[in-house]
Amino acid sequence: SQQGEEDPQALSIQEGENATMNCSYKTSINNLQWYRQNSGRGLVHLILIRSNEREKHSGRLRVTLDTSKKSSSLLITASRAADTASYFCATASSGFGNEKLTFGTGTRLTIIP
Amino acid sequence: DTAVSQTPKYLVTQMGNDKSIKCEQNLGHDTMYWYKQDSKKFLKIMFSYNNKELIINETVPNRFSPKSPDKAHLNLHINSLELGDSAVYFCASSLGTSGGEYEQYFGPGTRLTVT
Numbered sequence: 001s002q003q004g005e006e007d008p009q010a011l012s013i014q015e016g017e018n019a020t021m022n023c024s025y026k027t028s029i030n031n032l033q034w035y036r037q038n039s040g041r042g043l044v045h046l047i048l049i050r051s052n053e054r055e056k057h058s059g060r061l062r063v064t065l066d067t068s069k070k071s072s073s074l075l076i077t078a079s080r081a082a083d084t085a086s087y088f089c090a091t092a093s094s095g096f097g098n099e100k101l102t103f104g105t106g107t108r109l110t111i112i113p
Numbered sequence: 114d115t116a117v118s119q120t121p122k123y124l125v126t127q128m129g130n131d132k133s134i135k136c137e138q139n140l141g142h143d144t145m146y147w148y149k150q151d152s153k154k155f156l157k158i159m160f161s162y163n164n165k166e167l168i169i170n171e172t173v174p175n176r177f178s179p180k181s182p183d184k185a186h187l188n189l190h191i192n193s194l195e196l197g198d199s200a201v202y203f204c205a206s207s208l209g210t211s212g213g214e215y216e217q218y219f220g221p222g223t224r225l226t227v228t
Binding site for chain 1: 117153154155156157158161169171203205211213214216217218219220221222
């Protein structure tokens with residue numbers, strides 16, 4: 001079965017508000033990545049957080065990782081219309097190379113202007 | 114400068130036909146991938162190549178055959194197309210083979226419709 005499951009499946013918020021998406025996974029991981037996919041486009045890498053990190057920031061993005069709960073969250077602050085997209089977490093099981101990246105089910109975020 | 118490019122962007126064909134999708138990356142990466150994204154946006158890896166060598170081969174029908182003529186190119190040939198093959202196919206590349214260690218760069222996708 002899938003490694004990652006995002007919650008919620010869909011989220012609509014007003015522009016300027018913060019958006020929080022959650023990801024849960026099942027097996028031990030070395031790292032967790034978040035990607036964004038705009039409609040009709042390929043995925044774009046947002047941030048990678050390692051298993052020994054608890055929090056990471058990149059611009060308006062804040063990612064947390066709780067390995068004890070096997071979960072991660074992505075917070076987008078001060079949302080903009082351009083943030084409308086689907087967001088996916090992706091994990092690879094702990095290993096020694098050639099691990100495949102498994103994507104979650106995605107959260108569809110809509111920013112209402 | 115396009116990092117990962119795919120052709121064609123759209124592909125409409127009939128059941129039973131054979132088709133190919135091409136992918137090229139100019140990032141100098143060693144590893145390339147093919148993913149399939151279904152209508153529910155679920156993205157699943159199909160194949161991965163490192164320096165022209167197949168390293169990941171998921172449970173994919175034999176009708177799908179990847180080919181990597183060099184490390185900058187990874188093509189996907191599909192024989193005897195079926196309705197269930199309709200999906201968006203993404204090519205991606207990364208610096209190394211360890212799936213979780215490196216960010217992956219995705220192409221724009223090829224929307225395949227089988228009628």
